[in-house]
């Protein structure tokens with residue numbers, strides 16, 4: 398309720414129903430996240446392409462603990478050039494489930510997604526830094542509002558500038574509700 402989303406690198410509540418909703422929503426898609434959010438996960442999210450934004454991609458790709466969490470060799474660098482080459486056959490549509498891409502250029506990556514008219518759904522899944530950076534480019538916002546106030550050090554950004562005041566409640570339990578907001582018309 399107070400916009401807290403994280404504390405000491407973790408989510409400060411455990412709501413299995415919310416995780417279930419998140420899994421249903423994002424499975425099959427491309428999930429974009431900051432490096433700290435990826436590190437907060439037990440492992441790469443299965444059946445989704447994990448895109449992790451970081452300014453230290455090569456360092457992370459050489460870090461055994463990080464690679465173990467990926468569960469596979471993370472892909473680093475040259476993705477933009479690869480996407481442009483027909484012969485290379487590695488497009489966003491073809492990325493396998495559970496792959497991890499380490500990406501430095503947030504804007505370049507989003508531009509490439511748009512340019513290649515990717516059909517898979519793309520989800521921005523946090524944390525605070527990445528929400529702040531990418532919310533203005535999102536068309537829809539599914540916000541899980543947790544009915545309790547907890548202390549934390551990571552906050553969901555103000556979003557009313559980008560999204561309409563009206564919303565639809567698409568799931569509700571005793572602990573939280575999921576609100577679907579749409580982008581404001583210009």
Ligand SMILES: NC(=O)c1ccc[n+]([C@@H]2O[C@H](COP(=O)([O-])OP(=O)(O)OC[C@H]3O[C@@H](n4cnc5c(N)ncnc54)[C@H](OP(=O)(O)O)[C@@H]3O)[C@@H](O)[C@H]2O)c1
Pocket residue numbers: 401402403404405406407408430431432433434435437450451452453500501502503522523524525526527528530551
């Ligand atoms: N409640 C929820 O639904 C939810 C969801 C997600 C996360 N969370 C919580 O949020 C917290 C993490 O959020 P956070 O804001 O601290 O971190 P974050 O957004 O997950 O990750 C920040 C990192 O992303 C990379 N990054 C940020 N901007 C970038 C850019 N423009 N270009 C390239 N890389 C960029 C940097 O990685 P490098 O330092 O490697 O360069 C930066 O340190 C955790 O507590 C997590 O549990 C909660």
